[in-house]
Amino acid sequence: MSLRDELKVMKDGFRWGRRPIVPRSAEPFVEEAYDEGFPTDWARTRPGTALRHVILNAGMGPLARSQIALRTYGLEHLGDVEGPVIFFSNHASHLDATLIMISLPERWQKKTAVGAARDYFFDVWWRQAFTALVYGGFAIDRAKGGQGAIDKARELVRDGWSLVLFPEGTRSLDGHLQRFRHGASRLALELGVGVAPIAIVGAYQAMPKGKLWPRPGRPPVTMRFGEVLFPEEGETHQSLSLRMQKAVMELFDEDRTTWFEAVSRSARDETPSLAGPQGAPSWRRTWEGTRPVPRRGRPSIWK
Amino acid sequence: MPRPGFVLDVDERTPPLLVNQGEGFRMQKFPLGTRVIYPPDALPGVADVNAEIRSALLHPLGDSKPLPELLFAGMKLTIAIDDISIPLPPMKTPDIRQRILEHVIEMAARKGVDDVELIVATALHRRMTAREIRRMVGERVFRSFWPSRLSNFDAEDKEALTSFGTTDEGEEVEISRRAAESDLIVYVNINLVAMDGGHKSVAVGLAGYRSLRHHHNVHTMLHSRSYMDPREGHSAINDSVNRMGRKLAADGVKIFQIETTLNSETFPSNMGFLNKREWEWSVGDQALMMAAKQGNDMAPPRVRREFFRGIEAPYKVTGVNGGEVEAVHARTLENLHRQQLVEVQGQSDIGIFGIPYLGPYNVNSILNPILVHCLGLGYLFNMYRNKPIVKQGGVAILFHPVPWEFHQIHHPSYIDFFEEVLAETTDPATIETKFEERYATDPWYIHLYRTSHAYHGVHPFYMWYWGAHGRDHVNDVIFVGGEPKSVARLGYRRADSLRDALEMAKDTVGSSPSITYFHAPPIMIADVV
Numbered sequence: 124m125s126l127r128d129e130l131k132v133m134k135d136g137f138r139w140g141r142r143p144i145v146p147r148s149a150e151p152f153v154e155e156a157y158d159e160g161f162p163t164d165w166a167r168t169r170p171g172t173a174l175r176h177v178i179l180n181a182g183m184g185p186l187a188r189s190q191i192a193l194r195t196y197g198l199e200h201l202g203d204v205e206g207p208v209i210f211f212s213n214h215a216s217h218l219d220a221t222l223i224m225i226s227l228p229e230r231w232q233k234k235t236a237v238g239a240a241r242d243y244f245f246d247v248w249w250r251q252a253f254t255a256l257v258y259g260g261f262a263i264d265r266a267k268g269g270q271g272a273i274d275k276a277r278e279l280v281r282d283g284w285s286l287v288l289f290p291e292g293t294r295s296l297d298g299h300l301q302r303f304r305h306g307a308s309r310l311a312l313e314l315g316v317g318v319a320p321i322a323i324v325g326a327y328q329a330m331p332k333g334k335l336w337p338r339p340g341r342p343p344v345t346m347r348f349g350e351v352l353f354p355e356e357g358e359t360h361q362s363l364s365l366r367m368q369k370a371v372m373e374l375f376d377e378d379r380t381t382w383f384e385a386v387s388r389s390a391r392d393e394t395p396s397l398a399g400p401q402g403a404p405s406w407r408r409t410w411e412g413t414r415p416v417p418r419r420g421r422p423s424i425w426k
Numbered sequence: 427m428p429r430p431g432f433v434l435d436v437d438e439r440t441p442p443l444l445v446n447q448g449e450g451f452r453m454q455k456f457p458l459g460t461r462v463i464y465p466p467d468a469l470p471g472v473a474d475v476n477a478e479i480r481s482a483l484l485h486p487l488g489d490s491k492p493l494p495e496l497l498f499a500g501m502k503l504t505i506a507i508d509d510i511s512i513p514l515p516p517m518k519t520p521d522i523r524q525r526i527l528e529h530v531i532e533m534a535a536r537k538g539v540d541d542v543e544l545i546v547a548t549a550l551h552r553r554m555t556a557r558e559i560r561r562m563v564g565e566r567v568f569r570s571f572w573p574s575r576l577s578n579f580d581a582e583d584k585e586a587l588t589s590f591g592t593t594d595e596g597e598e599v600e601i602s603r604r605a606a607e608s609d610l611i612v613y614v615n616i617n618l619v620a621m622d623g624g625h626k627s628v629a630v631g632l633a634g635y636r637s638l639r640h641h642h643n644v645h646t647m648l649h650s651r652s653y654m655d656p657r658e659g660h661s662a663i664n665d666s667v668n669r670m671g672r673k674l675a676a677d678g679v680k681i682f683q684i685e686t687t688l689n690s691e692t693f694p695s696n697m698g699f700l701n702k703r704e705w706e707w708s709v710g711d712q713a714l715m716m717a718a719k720q721g722n723d724m725a726p727p728r729v730r731r732e733f734f735r736g737i738e739a740p741y742k743v744t745g746v747n748g749g750e751v752e753a754v755h756a757r758t759l760e761n762l763h764r765q766q767l768v769e770v771q772g773q774s775d776i777g778i779f780g781i782p783y784l785g786p787y788n789v790n791s792i793l794n795p796i797l798v799h800c801l802g803l804g805y806l807f808n809m810y811r812n813k814p815i816v817k818q819g820g821v822a823i824l825f826h827p828v829p830w831e832f833h834q835i836h837h838p839s840y841i842d843f844f845e846e847v848l849a850e851t852t853d854p855a856t857i858e859t860k861f862e863e864r865y866a867t868d869p870w871y872i873h874l875y876r877t878s879h880a881y882h883g884v885h886p887f888y889m890w891y892w893g894a895h896g897r898d899h900v901n902d903v904i905f906v907g908g909e910p911k912s913v914a915r916l917g918y919r920r921a922d923s924l925r926d927a928l929e930m931a932k933d934t935v936g937s938s939p940s941i942t943y944f945h946a947p948p949i950m951i952a953d954v955v
Contacts, residue, residue, distance in 0.1 A: 126720070132453060136441035137712055145705050148435040153706075154427075248709055 197348030298412025299399030322374030431768030471742025488753025499538035511786030547631030625671025775939035803896030
């Protein structure tokens with residue numbers, strides 16, 4: 124066989140670039156050797172961070188901004204805050220983590236790690252390396268319930284790293300906000316760190332679940348950073364999660380209308396819910412979720 | 427936690443699997459539904475080998491005193507050692523035999539034993555070179571005993587053989603005179619496969635042609651099903667050897683048998699992918715495999731040969747036992763089966779075997795076509811208990827290039843056997859009656875056996891008989907990738923690819939045969955139920 128044919132046999136047989144699969148009759152004998160934690164710490168060393176800085180600011184940043192019309196508001200809320208925080212946002216697109224990382228100011232960006240699903244981002248070696256390098260990613264085991272899933276997160280926060288977590292746990296299918304899991308709030312309570320809300324408006328319209336590249340035409344996406352929430356005396360993780368959810372809702376409201384209206388509505392507890400039409404058939408929910416986001420600013424004179 | 431061996435069912439998820447073919451290998455995609463037998467994972471070795479050896483010598487099994495009590499000043503002590511045919515590949519130094527010898531000789535020295543002789547139990551195998559012996563016994567033992575008190579056994583030195591008459595079945599028993607006249611024989615064995623060890627060590631290792639022909643013959647081979655299954659009644663050769671060994675014991679030959687078992691860590695870490703199951707290969711393993719394959723295919727033959735010759739196995743010791751022959755051997759077989767036994771349900775129409783580059787008779791040498799036949803239809807085919815993995819009347823497909831190549835110094839009688847005997851007939855029974863006597867008594871071959879490093883004149887015959895049961899059992903033997911002339915001389919057929927071989931096999935087993943691929947090495951025994 125020629126070298127080319129041999130490589131083809133190997134590529135197809137060993138599923139290069141894809142998730143490895145075990146033959147069915149060998150499944151009972153597979154060792155759980157993969158549970159040794161994922162070596163992502165190399166990406167958080169100084170050279171790793173320096174490389175990430177270059178990739179994000181000279182590569183991903185300009186690339187993302189060329190494909191979507193990004194506007195960022197509210198970074199001043201991070202100005203006074205010291206020490207690590209847990210950034211969280213709504214999650215409807217693969218763009219989310221990228222947008223957060225390229226928008227963060229220098230001092231936050233170099234000390235932030237993104238939590239990524241182990242089964243999705245840490246299956247093949249090159250996806251593992253990419254996630255670790257470009258996002259400072261660490262693995263979250265979605266299959267393990269409760270505390271075990273974010274042991275690594277605890278370790279990182281203790282070392283002074285800020286985290287990016289998505290409390291919904293997975294991307295929304297119809298664009299609406301899903302129920303918040305309590306991992307992030309529990310962590311914040313345990314370690315006494317603040318949680319920084321971010322609302323990402325329009326990412327679902329630009330690149331929903333299932334797409335790997337934004338829609339053509341530079342769809343508009345807005346990011347709004349909110350005030351950092353600090354855990355209060357005697358607060359439970361449920362109440363903190365609720366506060367986190369409300370913060371995101373308020374930021375969406377602010378984006379839709381004005382800041383003052385949003386604050387007023389919040390005081391009256393009238394902030395519109397982001398959960399979408401309840402009890403409606405899924406097509407209606409998707410219909411509402413894909414409502415276009417208005418483009419801001421003057422129309423571009425250059426086409 | 428070492429996993430047991432198991433039988434894989436090839437499905438659409440299965441990657442191409444590794445198949446050995448001489449000095450090289452290929453990645454072969456097997457048809458869906460093929461069963462592949464995988465050996466168990468390598469067992470961990472004993473933590474303290476020295477302690478294990480001491481325990482074997484001081485706490486013997488069976489009816490035997492501890493070794494120090496059997497040693498006394500003024501005695502005649504003979505230490506016999508397994509030769510270069512074991513283990514395969516050669517073990518990384520220090521060889522376990524070296525370590526055992528050092529313990530035994532130390533004990534002998536402490537007890538004031540002066541008359542000690544070491545014999546390499548070659549029977550009719552070739553003499554080992556000084557370098558090979560030094561590698562096996564270690565520098566200290568070599569310097570102390572070579573060449574006057576450390577030598578290869580000479581089965582053709584008629585003066586140096588002692589006859590013990592015959593067994594109840596008329597089998598002549600004859601061993602080395604030095605050993606027979608000693609107060610004690612200490613045998614240092616490595617039990618690589620189930621056929622080794624036990625009574626075979628002394629009764630065969632130190633025996634001559636007159637004795638060996640009683641079990642190294644076609645009839646015995648055809649009734650050894652298999653010779654890797656030494657249970658009474660399953661292996662005629664083993665039963666014969668046991669009779670001989672018991673005769674020796676009954677006639678007062680004292681043997682302190684020391685047997686060792688090794689785990690199946692056959693390949694060094696720089697070829698670690700050979701020890702792993704294919705779907706567990708990491709990216710690094712796959713890259714290494716591709717590099718090794720390309721390098722191997724492109725390398726000139728001499729470079730390739732030197733590379734393979736230099737492979738040393740990082741074997742770990744799983745057990746050392748000493749004492750009375752049968753008691754020790756029972757324990758040895760337990761250890762061996764723990765490492766090598768794989769349960770297989772039922773037989774198949776087709777059995778596929780990838781023949782590796784090394785067998786017992788071509789260490790530091792060349793695997794000539796006759797040895798390919800021996801390794802494939804002999805050893806690999808017989809690595810079973812109860813039933814072969816192939817049905818009676820099925821097809822055996824073997825992977826090997828079968829080059830028409832012989833080692834002039836090690837295998838001179840093989841060359842003549844191939845040119846003269848096989849050209850006339852390939853039937854083992856005819857070969858035995860017509861040619862064996864002549865080759866066994868030819869003075870030139872005897873001269874080469876005694877003074878050079880040649881296998882005995884009769885040895886190629888034994889190689890042929892070794893595959894007699896396999897030949898008899900299957901209806902067709904097809905070599906994939908074999909050189910047409912050599913394969914034709916062996917009396918088999920050849921194909922360029924597995925697909926063609928399966929097409930050819932249709933004549934015998936039809937168009938949807940059941941197929942089993944025996945994924946060895948590492949060595950294993952298929953326990954077919």
